[in-house]
Amino acid sequence: MKTLIRKVTPHTVVFFGSMSIMILELVASRIIAKYFGSSLYTWTGVIGVVLAGISLGNYIGGRLADRFKPSSVIFPLLLTSSGLVFLVLVLDLVLGSIMRDAATIVTAVMVVRSLAVIVLLFFIPSTFLGMNAPIMAKYALELNLKVGTTVGSIYAVSSLGSILGTFLAGFVLIPSFDIRIIIFIVSLVIASLSFLVIGKKLVTVGVMAAIVVLFLVFQTADPDGLIGTGDDEVLYSRHSQHAHIQVKDFKTGDRIDVRTLIMNGLQHNRHDPANPDNLLYEYERIFGAITEYYISTMRDPSSFTALTLGGGAMTFPAYMERRWDPRRNSVVEIDPRVVELAFEYFDVPRDTEMNIVVADARAYVNTVRDERTYDLIYLDAFSSFSIPYHLTTRQFADELDQILVPDGVIMANVIDIFSIGRFLNAYRNTLAAVFPHVRVYSGPALPTTTRSTFVIVASRTPIIPDTIRDTRGVLVASTISDEMLADLVERNGPLVLTDTYSPVENLIAPVFLQAIN
Template sequence: MRVSNPWVACTIVFIASFCTLVIELIAGRIMAPYIGVSLYTWTSIIGVVLAGISLGNFTGGWLADRSASNVLLGALFIVSGILSLGILAATNLFVNLDVSREIPLMGRIVIYTAGIFFLPTFVLGTISPVVIKLSLVDLARTGSTVGLIYAVSTVGSIVGTFVTGFFLIEAMGTRSIVWTVAAILIVVGIVIGQFWRGIPRATVIALVVAGVGVFYSYRATFAAPCVVESSYYCIRISSAKIDGVDVKSMVLDHLVHSYVSLDDPKFIGYGYERVYNEITEWHVRDKPRFSTLSIGGGGYTFPRYIGAVYPFADIDVLEVDPAVTRAAHDFLALPLESRVRTINQDARLWFIENRPRDRYDLVYGDAFNDLSVPYHLTTREFDRMVRESMRDDGILMTNIIDNYHSGEFLRAYLRTLGDVFEHVYLFALGRAWEGRGPSTYVALASPKKLDIDAFMQFEGLMTTRAKFTAVLDDESLRDYLNSGRQFALTDDYAPVDNLLARLFVERGF
């Protein structure tokens, strides 16, 4: 195989760059069940991969000047294939590694990411300089040759990005992708280096193949911890006991999203859902028929509850991931035929395309899960869309986890709601704001002033006067909103990950 042939050279760098970007894209999904998906995770991944490519380019250039050959090029492919398989073993090793808590959280994330992904991207980075060296047979065409190789390399990166993000992850899962990338790299290396020629080369390849075969026999050890691996989440189902009730929990990446009793659709496990319930029963007490919208489905605990308690309610759910909905049907007893109508679409996009007006009595925000907050659903512009979809006396409720005293996201989100809605309130399961640590709150907004005294005195079928819910008084809320940095979240400025950074550090991962 003559690497000096432009078609051969371009094919080689295309494959190397394609595989590099595949690894970079799946890195986020591989890390998600352990450290989540955040600005810090992706910053670490991109930084580590770029560092690997950069140092690999430098090292590859050094090697090319000293011993550029097809054998060297083939060996680099084979080594990169072996190290790509090493991602599976390294993941198991590093996620169980007890890195000192004295190291800042961001530093620990970089350590985990570098330990898993640096070496394969480093070796892949050495390939292009060697290919360029072997391609330069006519120095008069150096510029066009190098330009062509870099252009095709970039195209390989682009194709790898689109194919992985739009197709491979959901179709194959991250572990199968790793095996496929490793196999491609090893086979390409064998072909380029013609490792079947000569006993020494053939012996090396026989050992490599045997080693890969042994590693493959232990593949179950390196399987992803998911029952379903979608384009959005690593979805897991686990068992737990809440208030003496056996429940199933849906875990999205590394965060528990829902607790569901398979036998009792009226079971509510999370405290914020109990707050939702008390507000709902009070608000619809005189409404024989009403409409609700849940932004985020997860395990469908609360939509399922609404359907069981209120037979005449219209229940819409916006859930971005169809795999989450399927998992709720398959594992969490969500009936295939029910009054819960699911729209599998990003909530922001659905509002933009449909522009619903005066439709909903109650909107439940359930897309903010612990440290995972989609920032485009926090902004003033999005709140305006939600406001337009609500009736004149409608209520928006959003669950938020933050530290009332030291956190910044809760305050910024409430202030943003205040720019759109006439009346904003802070509810919690008990007087959570009196504690010193992180807690769950319910931000509530409405165009119409709520009679909080009447709510606190209300008794219904599921709601007693001794409520789970506490409400922060108006003066304290006003003082809270006037403290700290004064800004609202907008499409131009929504540093949600940064606002949650302190909570991120307090919670670990």
Template sequence: MSALRGRLSAVSDAGIAVFVSGVASMGLEILSGRIIAPQFGSSIYTWGTIIGVFLAALSLGYHRGGRRAAADASTDRMAWLLMATAAYVAGIVFAGELMITALSGLPLPARFASLPAVTLLFGPPTYLLGYISPYAAELAETEGVGRASGQVYAVGTVGSILGAFGTTFVLIPTLSVAHIGFVFGALLVGTAVYLTYPPLSGLTARSLGVAALLVVAAASGSFGVAAEGRVLYESQTSYQQLEVTQLNDTRTLYLDDQTHSAMDVNDPTRHVFGYTRYFHLPYLLADDPDDIDRVLFVGGGGFSGPKRFVAEYDATVDVVEIDPEVIDVAERYFALDPSDPQLNVHQGDGRRFLRGTNHTYDLIVLDAYKKDKVPFQLTTVEFFELAESRLSADGMLYANVISAESGPASKFYRAEYRTLSQVYPQVYTFPTVGGTTVQNLELIATKDGTRVDAGTLRARNERRDIGTDLSREIDRLRAEPPPTDDVPVLRDDRAPVDSLLDPMVGQRYVVQRAPTNGTATPSPALDPPVRNVGLEPAAARGAGV
């Protein structure tokens, strides 16, 4: 320790404390999104709450610290503040999920639902870190208040920059939430010990105690056994939290604690969730199903749809998936064969891929939406016009939308319908459950202006061998368009997707298993409350392909 202090002799203890507090505060702010999102989503309301709480807590800490700096500021006092913050971080890692669950049931409007949890989890440690800067300014050896303050602001900002970039590009893609919390806690404890070296006996005992708490908290957060089955793999990717579980013969992919895909390990191309059967409807809507030669899936997940298309049809299937680790997991756990000549997997953003590709597609399947997180750039008129320009003369766009068919939670579906209708002459709606229930709503937009009715689809279903009997799905076709006067057309310069999704917060998302012996059944992994890590209180996890 003495050698380290010698090498850092040019840097004041106050400067080190400010730098570390900047790293920790901004790092925790980035990390908080990953901790809060599974229960409350990651909408603009959630992130606005996170940013507002952190700024408020820091401001209060600056204010209180400034008033007490003249009497209390000392290196030892800053060390105690860092140690107390580390102890609170250990508590977040150890019991954060329980605290979030306890607070998620408070009767608040949906857009404010995350406020109590964010305040309780991250307000106190951020408030404590706010004391560091005014204490450091008081202890600065620089002459003049302005110069001392400027130096503190500069050092703290540099630390915040490092905390933001380091957490975003290094820690989250590499470590779990629990282990990232341990890193920040260990950094705070180490800095506290460094500031008071040789340490006081009281600080030494407490530093050992806090270090032990961090180790226990990190260890408890890294053991994975869930009600949904045995955890086979989990990771924090650059885009989301990823987890693979297996219960009996069903293997499930969770992204941000939402069910995104499921596979029967004994029959990898079988439809596990009922809504994936609707993917075959374009083969009935087409005048000739053999004309569907090239298909693009925007969003890969567990590759349920692409795998079934490759197995069933003589078509080239392209898939563009933004998260490279999702592709890797699909290969390792979901029977994705990247060497299949019919299947081409591309890593990247779907809209950017469509801008750059020179292929023309007969069918584009848009499956990149979640219940709480929808990339707005894939919902607008401009995007649908881009997709239309990449479709063949009789091409179709298929959108797997999570919303309700009617009621307040239907706003996103109805806005998407209205937006698609600006570009395509015909839009078909196939609800998978119906009514006011939040569900998978399948929208199919065609360039062909001739409307195909349910009777024609039934006749084609009996006549054509497309590998899947869609009688039940055809019965879901809605003959009339939904009312759209009260919802906007989504455009790049105005796409209020978060406010359209807001009415779904607190509602159960129902997804059915594929028919067994002629009967579709609710998925037991989704309908009952499970370990309470869904987006809303006692809600089921969401689903995608």
């Protein structure tokens, strides 16, 4: 039995070590998202830092394997790796208490800051986990003289462990468990591997017991809840399948001024609990005023149908339901947890007549694309730092056209800096490649050098006027002049986004890097 255990030890350690690295990498992206959002930049940072750690670990592990007997090195290495993985929980707790503004303020050095945090949390654990493979390869070679077969099998189980870790984290662990529980499990698994190698088993038991005790202590602390200022109260803070989500109340004394839905560090919805019909975002007010005008032109206003892609906390779809009671009010939201939070915290009744669909927006559109179903389509899935590229392309615009009635209107919320306007220009060009009439609306005051919200309106007929006013006659929005749009194209070119080329991260980079509140 001991001989069998000794023979399978190298492959077992490498398999679970590789699996742990991939789980840690996917978990890392979730932890970083709550501080800096989820974007190409943060994902690039996580992948790059973890790979750098593995590479350095492979090199150091090879040197250690040449210098020391593998069986004497692997025991302390596994226990140290276990402790370093668990240390991520401690460091995350500390970061949660000192990075109070990370969820609302982005500076021009955010990329550097995010890289620094990624390195602090994950570089050293990745390095130590990366040491396992060369040491275990040397261990296996001591048991088997077939060099090619031995090394090949070590590489194979390493790859299999990485594959299983990826699938396990993405399909099972992250959707089912709190991030802290996942890190705790990974730490225990790594420590338990030391039972297979020569070493004092009592030490292993002690390390695992310490990890369990410390985890129970840290369960009473919430690093997520510590992000924010003294003027807010965290009502909810958890990871879902798709994002790190928080619900916060911003208060003046005991009065709740605003309730917010924050996803990956960015505010997605703002809600006035005292007056749910008070639309707090400018683009929502523009949506509302355009909707009011459109309905006024209909022969049968009660028959209009609406589709919102990117429901979030459903502040606008719920407002639309209360104000106009559409014949059909469909809302598509990809995250089922966000839908549940809309019911729980944002005054959306569970018996609502809205047709709420949990799905990817494009996947849903493809299921209804053979029917011209909707009068109004609201595209509210773009944030300033994270844009689902597959919803920005000419092909998707064609698909939207297929579900729009002939005199229907599409409204898209876009965030950009007009003086640069790379994404605004490209997305306008893209819609104009499909729809004959495309206009860009902004609020009464258009800041040209800072982050601003725009609403792009696309249709097959010229329905919406140049200026939009609310029911009181107050100016809500007006179109950006043809001269300004011509300058926008001259600065950025005639780029049209397609399924094969949609560099939205590069286009939105100036917004990502500009300091905002």
